[in-house]
C-alpha cells in the first residue's frame with residue numbers, strides 16, 4: 001500500500017524514524033520548512049565568519065592566528081555543506097543568497113553582536129559554539145537525510161571550536177588580573193545572547209510543534225536551552241568565571257539549574273534587524289558578494305569549458 005500512496009509512504013518513514021531522501025515524495029510544507037531552516041543555518045555560518053574574521057589580524061600569537069583562521073575556514077565549509085543540502089530540495093544557492101541579501105531569509109541573531117576584545121574569540125568558541133553543538137547534535141538525527149548527514153561532520157568540527165574557545169578563556173582567566181577581567185567581561189556580554197540563540201520560548205515558537213512532528217527538530221527550544229545551561233555551569237566553575245545571572249542555581253527537585261528570565265524583546269529586536277551590528281553585517285555580506293562576482297564568473301566559465309571538453313572527447 002505504501003508504494004502507491006506517497007503521502008502514506010512519507011508518514012511511514014517518519015513514524016519508523018527513517019530518513020527522507022531527495023527523490024522521495026514529501027509534503028510541500030515539509031520541503032518549505034526545511035529550505036527555510038537549512039538556508040538560515042547556512043547563512044548563519046557564512047555571516048558568522050565576520051565577527052571572528054575581525055580578529056584574525058590581531059590574534060595575539062602565530063599559533064592563535066593559525067587556529068582562528070582554521071576555525072573561520074571551517075565555518076565557510078559548513079556554509080557550503082548546508083547550501084548543498086538545501087540544493088537537494090530543489091533550490092539554487094544563488095537564489096538563497098539573493099534571499100539573504102534582500103532580507104527575505106534570516107541568519108542567527110547571535111552574529112549581530114560586536115567582538116570588542118580578544119576574549120570575545122574565547123567566549124564565542126565556548127558559549128556560541130557550545131550552544132550550536134547542543135542545538136545541532138540532535139539535527140544529526142533529522143528526518144531529512146542530506147541535512148542529517150551534513151550535520152555529523154559539522155558537529156565534529158564544532159566540538160573542536162568549542163574547545164579552542166574554552167582554552168582561550170582558561171588561559172586569560174588564569175593570566176594577569178587584567179586578562180581575567182577581559183575574559184569575565186566577554187562572558188558577561190555573550191551569556192544572554194547565547195541563550196537567545198535557541199529561539200523564542202516554546203509557547204511563542206511558530207514552527208516547533210510541526211517540525212517536531214516531522215522529526216526535523218527533536219527537542220524544543222526550551223529543552224535545548226536548559227540542556228545548554230546545565231552543561232555550561234560546571235564548565236564556568238572550571239574556568240573560574242562567573243555567569244552573569246544572580247538567579248542561576250541548582251534545583252535538586254527538577255534536577256536542573258534554574259536561571260533568570262531572558263529578555264526576549266531583545267531577541268525579537270535583533271531578529272527584526274535592530275541589533276547592534278545587523279546593518280554592518282549585511283552591508284559587509286553584500287559587498288563581499290559583489291566583490292566576489294568575478295570569482296563566480298570565472299568558476300562558471302571554467303566549468304563550462306571543462307564540460308565542452310568532455311563532450312568533445314565523448
Ligand code: BYC
Pocket residue numbers: 036037040041042044045048049075106107108109110128129131132135196197198199200204205206207208211217221271
Ligand atoms: N536568530 O518557530 P521558531 C552556528 C526565528 S550557526 C534568528 O522557534 P525554528 C555557528 C525563526 O527562524 C547558528 N532568528 O523557529 C556558526 C522563526 O522565523 P521565520 C545557527 C531566529 O526554526 C558559526 C521565528 O524566529 N544555527 O551555530 O523552529 C560560528 C520563530 O522561531 C532565532 C541554526 O540555524 C535566532 N536565534 O527554531 C559559530 C541551527 N531563533 O523563519 C556558530 C538550525 C528563532 O518563521 N536551526 N528565529 O521567519 C534551528 O535549529 C532552528 O531553526 C532554531 C529556531 C532553533 C534556530
